[in-house]
Amino acid sequence: MKKLVLFYNPVSGHAAFKNKLDWMVEAFQRRGILVVFYRTRKEGNEAFIPFVREVNPDGLLVAGGDGTVHEIVNLMMRGHLDLPLGIIGSGTSNDFATYLGVNADLEAYLDTIVSGRSRRVDLGLVDGTYFINVASGGAMACIAHEVNVRIKNSLGKMAYYLKGIGDLPKFRYFPLKIEADGAHYELETFLFVIINSPVVGSMKNVARGVAVDDGKLDLLSIGKCSIPKLMSITADLIAGKPVSERENVLHVQAKSFHIESGISVESDIDGECGPMLPLRIETVPRAVAIYC
Structure with a gap:
């Protein structure tokens, strides 16, 4: 048996x-x-x-x-x-x-x-901690930990959205420096995510070409833009449309990332509060077998 x-x-x-x-x-x-x-x-x-x-x-x-x-x-x-x-x-x-x-x-x-029946999937590794789906930083990064447990259990995902809407006036852009497999990028952003699958925050298909077993992770970051453009990108995300090719959105695939900022920025690892920037993130290829 x-x-x-x-x-x-x-x-x-x-x-x-x-x-x-x-x-x-x-x-x-x-x-x-x-x-x-x-x-x-x-x-x-x-x-x-x-x-x-x-x-x-x-x-x-x-x-x-x-x-x-x-x-x-x-x-x-x-x-x-x-x-x-x-x-x-x-x-x-x-x-x-x-x-x-x-x-x-x-x-x-x-x-x-x-x-x-199973398939092996990649993991991410940051500061000694593995993640299976997402590492993020900036605005909304630790909202899940600020939501009252009783409210979360009553309202489910809606509790996160309500908290995020309430925090909108606090969102600020910050400088971000990214090294991805030797390539360098700099931008002003309010949020970045490094993902293993294209489903993030209950939003499906956020980027094209994302795979859980390709030996790479995908970074997405929305650069500084006007409020109408930001609202348009957000509307696409909620509607399940990929935004990786939109203007003002940086999409980079790589095996490893080094991310830093000139200010204090906290991170979130699979919904758990992670370390402050800078972060060194590595891909661990085909690390775990998942029944599917």
């Missing part, structure tokens, strides 16, 4: 996943799969690494939002747990799972997991 370890966050999203545990047990049991549960803790989950080694499963599952996926990926890399990972999106934001399309039909996805 195959064994899987499920790493689940009991409070992610609307804190409702724990009510689906019996459904998960039945769904996998019906498929002849034994699932061993690991409930995450706020104070840290380093014990997950020896737990997985003791259980010796055929694969891993994660249930939660982007932050929970970020955490298990870092545990897997630090613990050298090279096992395929299944993503059950149940958080406020599930960008990477959305890009892979794994949760559109959960029963079909469980069949995929049982079959063992």
Whole structure:
């Protein structure tokens, strides 16, 4: 009998996943799969690494939002747990799972997991921390951490948008210097993102040519422009139209980036507050296998 370890966050999203545990047990049991549960803790989950080694499963599952996926990926890399990972999106934001399309039909996805079909995807690495989807800096970078948990669980993604709209008067452009595989760029911007997939902040298809297994990451930054142009770019993003070829938008693909600014700028790594600039970001090619 195959064994899987499920790493689940009991409070992610609307804190409702724990009510689906019996459904998960039945769904996998019906498929002849034994699932061993690991409930995450706020104070840290380093014990997950020896737990997985003791259980010796055929694969891993994660249930939660982007932050929970970020955490298990870092545990897997630090613990050298090279096992395929299944993503059950149940958080406020599930960008990477959305890009892979794994949760559109959960029963079909469980069949995929049982079959063992997977693909290897790249990761990013910044200051010793891995990210699976996005590293960003500037305006809105840490909005997710400033939103009250109770409001976030009640309003979902809308809580982020409301907080962002409320902070619009505070947005300021800042100087950015970028080195990407030896090429140099300078611009005034209020936000940059380095992405592994084209789904960011629940906005789909933000750039053309983005792939999770091409050994590169993609940087997007909106340069200083008029309010009407900024609103037009934002409207395209919300509508799911790629903006990588728009005027005032810098799009660079590279294996490594060095990013700095003349002022204090904080970063965000997969929805978690990251280090202040400067940042050195590297691609780790085909680092993790994902059931899909």
